[in-house]
Amino acid sequence: MTPEHRVPAGLRGFRFVPAPSPPWWTVQCQREAERAARASFPLEVCGLWIAASATGPVRLNVLPAQASPVSFQADPQAVIQLAYRLVDDKAVVRATFHSHPFGFACPSRFDEPLADWAEDHLIAGCRAGAWTFAWWRTPHR
Ligand SMILES: [Zn+2]
Secondary structure, X not given: OOHHHOOOHHHOOOOOEEOOOOOOOOHHHHHHHHHHHHHHOOOOOEEEEEEOOOOOOEEXXXXXXXXXXXXXXXOHHHHHHHXXXXXXXXXXXXXXXXXXXXXXXXXXXXXXXXXXXXXXXXXXXXXXXXXXXXXXXXXXX
């Protein structure tokens, strides 16, 4: 549990719980996440960590989105196209990713729909120019 794993009291009963980084996570993945978060700054970025196969390497797929400094809405057409591609390629979504350019690496109630994509979630938070990364899990109920 890190300082980034603080959950505000108002979010009790919330699906996200602090989690360790998943076994496939590498320094290279971390760099990929940081690059994407910085590239979209000051807007939020969203994406999915996708493995080409059950054991294949995991890459970040950034989604086109309408984003603000405090929210994002993935482009519905891009999401649908990606969903079809995942089925066609038999690819696997390992985790979600998004940033909070002016906040903690801590989920909000607006992040709940991400649980439909994966159990693991990486959030990048930026406070005073310093990025932090925290893993969260939404266990199946
Ligand atoms: Zn969020």
